[in-house]
Amino acid sequence: MxxxxxxxxxxxxxxxxxxxDFSIQRRRQEIIKRLEFLPPLPTAAQEVLSIVADDPKDIIRLEQTIRHDPAMTSQLLKVANCAAYAPRTAIDTVQRAIVYLGFSRVRNIALSLSIFGLFKSxxxxxxxxxxxxxxxxxxxxxxxxxxxxxxxxxxxxxxxxxxxxxxxxxxxxxxxxxxxxxxxxxxxxxxxxxxxxxxxxxxxxxxxxxxxxxxxxxxxxxxxxxxxxxxxxxxxxxxxxxxxxxxxxxxxxxxxxxxxxxxxxxxxxxxxxxxxxxxxxxxxxxxxxxxxxxxxxxxxxxxxx
The missing domain is CATH 1.10.3210.10 (Hypothetical protein af1432)
Structure with missing residues (x-):
């Protein structure tokens, strides 16, 4: 690799x-050195990406991943209850969000929230x-x-x-x-x-x-x-x-x-x-x-x- x-x-x-070429080489090294200060990928995002790669339809694993991250759970439920999705009754659990929105949509929302939350400063x-x-x-x-x-x-x-x-x-x-x-x-x-x-x-x-x-x-x-x-x-x-x-x-x-x-x-x-x-x-x-x-x-x- x-x-x-x-x-x-x-x-x-x-x-x-x-x-x-020596000047270019120094510039490359400078770029790499600065980039190394960026934060690592959040654990929740790593797990969601792993689900995408291993088993894109592993509902239990996705639900557990989200539930173990309180901030992500709260954010997901806010999105699930928004006017754009218009649920008839309040969605108050990750499981209900998956049932109502669908597995793929919840997984993609969770991934978006996790990665973008890393850079929201x-x-x-x-x-x-x-x-x-x-x-x-x-x-x-x-x-x-x-x-x-x-x-x-x-x-x-x-x-x-x-x-x-x-x-x-x-x-x-x-x-x-x-x-x-x-x-x-x-x-x-x-x-x-x-x-x-x-x-x-x-x-x-x-x-x-x-x-x-x-x-x-x-x-x-x-x-x-x-x-x-x-x-x-x-x-x-x-x-x-x-x-x-x-x-x-x-x-x-x-x-x-x-x-x-x-x-x-x-x-x-x-x-x-x-x-x-x-x-x-x-x-x-x-x-x-x-x-x-x-x-x-x-x-x-x-x-x-």
Whole structure:
């Protein structure tokens, strides 16, 4: 297995002994050193991710995981009782939440609450509007899962998780590189350009840094590769189709005004064809997203409490 370090180093050139390469090497080491101060993945999130990988329908294990985390239990019940889900009677237990909302939805809500709760401090989210960021992440995750369902994929929850984590590197940059992040935001706003373009000007990449973080957390390789490749052209997705799927989901969310800053340009027809989907199918998915904004707002409100 490759080291966490290699996720960044392999994408920034070779290691020949020139003055320029030495400078690049020092920059890599600086990036890694700063990222090492990020917190570890919460135990509850690790357990939910383990359920996704081992047995995506293990109801008993999911219920126990949530019940053993009082904060997550409280947050989940707040979401389950929100107006968007409109329960006829109050949902007061994790078991009832699973019965009413469904196993997959509860698992995905729990994962969202756990991971985003890790970064809800103002310092970690400096320069990022929390509600917009979480809304985009949850929306991308939801659309990724919908696309995976249309492709009849075996484990659609992997797609949800990949979509949820795709921009996690931006939080890492804002927390560990505050000066560079301020420059990125300033340039993106002044030039009205995607953050991706502004990042390149300061020599950072939320995709590569997010991939490093995912590997450092010990996440499965599919998440590492998806995060690293979700802005690359289709020709780079030979290792996994998930990067292309999340890229399309990301673009759909920008189209329905659930994105952050201007969307990076993509070749949507190429992505759709690569994934074996159709334009009509994607249009139909977009029409089904009417309630998504209300649901994601409820989750983000709970996270920020």
């Amino acid at each position: 490759k080291s966490s370090y290699s996720v960044i180093t392999e994408s920034l050139g070779n290691n020949s002994a020139t003055a320029l 103002k310092k970690a989210m400096k320069g990022l509007k929390q509600e917009e960021f979480w809304t985009h992440a949850i929306a991308t995750a939801t659309v990724s899962r919908m696309l995976a369902l249309e492709r009849d994929e075996e484990n659609t929850e992997v797609s949800f998780t990949a979509g949820l984590l795709h921009d996690i590197g931006r939080i890492a940059i804002s927390a560990c590189f505050p000066e560079e992040w301020a420059d990125i935001l300033k340039y993106a706003e002044e030039e009205d350009c995607p953050l991706l373009v502004a990042e390149r000007r300061v020599g950072l990449s939320h995709s590569l840094i997010g991939a490093w973080l995912a590997r450092n957390w010990g996440l499965p390789e599919i998440y590492v590769k998806t995060i690293a490749t979700h802005h690359l052209p289709v020709k780079h997705h030979k290792a996994t189709h998930m990067g292309a799927l999340v890229q399309l989901a990301d673009d759909i969310c920008h189209k329905i005004d659930m994105g952050i800053f201007p969307a990076p340009g993509i070749q949507r027809p190429v992505l759709i064809a690569y994934l074996g989907l159709t334009e009509d199918l994607v249009d139909e998915i977009e029409k089904q997203l009417g309630e998504l904004e209300e649901i994601t707002k409820t989750i983000t409100d709970v996270i920020e409490c």
